[in-house]
Amino acid sequence: MSAADQARPITIIGAGIGGLTAALALADRGFAVDIFERAPQMQEVGAGLQLSPNALRVLGRLGLMKDLLVHGARAREVILRRAFTGRPIASVPVVASDGMPYVSIHRADLQAVLLRAVDRSPAITLHLGATLQALTPARGGLDLWFISGEGRHRLQASLVVGADGVRSSIARRLGLAAATPSGAIAWRGYVSRDNGGGPPPGITAWLGPRRHAVAYPISGGRETNLVLIEPMKRTTLADPAGLAYRFRSWDRQLTSMIAAAGDMTGWPLNVVPPDRPWRHLDDRLILIGDAAHAMLPYAAQGAGMAIEDAAVLADALARAPSRSAALAHYEAERRPRIAKVRRRVAFHQRVYHLPWPLDLARDAALSLRSPDSLRDDLSWLYDWRPPAESDDRETI
Template sequence: MASTPQDTLFIAGAGIGGLTAAIALSRRARPVTVLEAAPALDPIGSGLQLSPNAIHVLRGLGLEEAVRRQAVAPEAIRVMSARTGKPIAEIPLGQTAETRYGAPYLVIHRGDLQQVLLNAARASAGIDLRLCTRVRDARQSADAVQVEVETDAGIDHLSGGALIGADGVWSNVRRRVMDLRQAVFSGRTAYRAVIPIEAVPAAWREATGLWLGPRAHVVHYPVSAGREFNIVALVAEDWQEESWSTPADTAALLARFASWPAECRDLLALPNRYLKWALCGMDPGTSWVNGRFALLGDAAHAMLPFAAQGAGMSIEDADALARAIDTTDHLPNALARYQATRQDRAESVLRLARSNDRVYHMAGPLALARDTVMKGLGGERLLARLDWLYGWRPPEGR
């Protein structure tokens, strides 16, 4: 049966979640129009981590090999003490993770992952990607949505079956269309930089480093198939701006870490410039769905990056959304089923990220106790604690 305009599903946002959802829906012969405000999908951002739960979804979409070509599979997460400069624990990844979970643990530049998804979307039948198209507002009736968009040519009105807000932590769909509270500033700021891998000591080129210190921590790992190195410093700071790419004061950042171990300070001093963004999060329990409107990824459950699952949860959401819509032609029921399937798990990860925020940034005796517990557990048992997260797989079948 030929599709009609009312069958079209609108996705606001061509980020990781939005593109993955569009691809997953297109694989199920659902027509999708992706509405992206940016004039071009430039490779902005820094590195991100794709744990096995996300790779299983990408594998099901036929994208695993393309992702692997741009990624690195780190051998371990090396947890370091900012107090002593010594290792606390080494959590095995590499072949250990792939054997344990049936898929690899990868690190990748956000722009490289987005390009893989963009290539797949452009090659997929039934996906209409519209750049320079900003969702201004929308309304719904019993059997359709009407979306008001702003383009270079002016205001336009589109009609379809549903509107999915995959437009990130500062979601316009969440704020303007669904009239929900936005994510709240966490009191943390992230500083990011990407540098050539040749500038980095060889000891750090095949592992993920995680330095834990009072009111701050540092993460670094290779990206871009090992050609570049991603460094992120996360600090307690009272600064807020709705931007991913605000230039940072590098000297002021380095001064924050003046008392940290030399090995970490030397890594932080390698980039010539940093960009920064304010970390925002949402409280659990907020509805993601209202009839024919729904939210996905950060727009639904923005979380602090302290569980490295922002991209993973968006990818899982996309898979669950497509599966729910594939089961029925009644979209409000499908969207309600999508939320019921996803919300508990996403909010468990949100809580894990908040818990890690407290644990990572301990000081004094609490930090000493944390380090002692982690050393006592050892890397294998620390990894096993995350089996519930990394061991997730999409349901069998479509």
């Protein structure tokens, strides 16, 4: 980047997982960062997240691994089970070939780890309760308009990173096609281990016709996070009590957890069109994370992709001769990877929800596969490495 661009702070909109990781990765590469977040306090819903080795490698490089492992639970495999009987279909190994772990964690714990690191960094300033309302091109950058407790105020930015999530207001202001309903809803809740037990340690997915369920430990194993995914009808959101009924004939281990979880919260699942452009306003604005490419959570990779985006963007900005070259490099690196992950998500969607008798063929095929061959299917995903800082001297 030019010396003038490098001297000005980078502005990030949204302090979710993508925005916070981007701030840390950019600060690590010597940039000053301002993050603006509309929420007046950082609060996370009571839900969990799976972090696969590709995402953990980025967070590890930022010095966060020890802290994450205190709060997260390590998994060796994801166990796939039949919906109604609970019979195991296959165990898919999830530890990377270099031993990098796979961790399930409470979102609030992940956010707290990221926020502590942000607080420690003198290069990052976090502005809470500041909602971006408008952005317009200005000489040498962009004018951003925020609304906060103190009223409306303007800020000049040289480069803006849009990390404002699936309902991105930046995308709306740029006139981009909105995220679209996927036709599915995810119900999230959690059960304490002392109240209704939980599945065996590790990650379990029950696969059934048009529905699936996932359970995994969070909070160092004291709680089990439960996610149920089903088709979304107009009345579904108004009927959380009907959830137990709709899953009533599933594996008893799952139904007892649904009963113990009480009221679960419904999240209609929306996806960003794959052709959404990411670079805008003469390369003064770049989208990352869900704002760029929100996808269905069927491969548990949305946050992982936002974390990878952060690492690739920071590296490109640190090494490229110009802002435009950096953003072009970021996009060239990330588009094919995101497209491949989307294809994997579509594959899981098809295969997880097969009706009888096609599910029998699926189970037979999976039972013939060795754990090693199942691991090999995912090595392109889990063995991904962030760009190494030792490449710094090379120019993109």
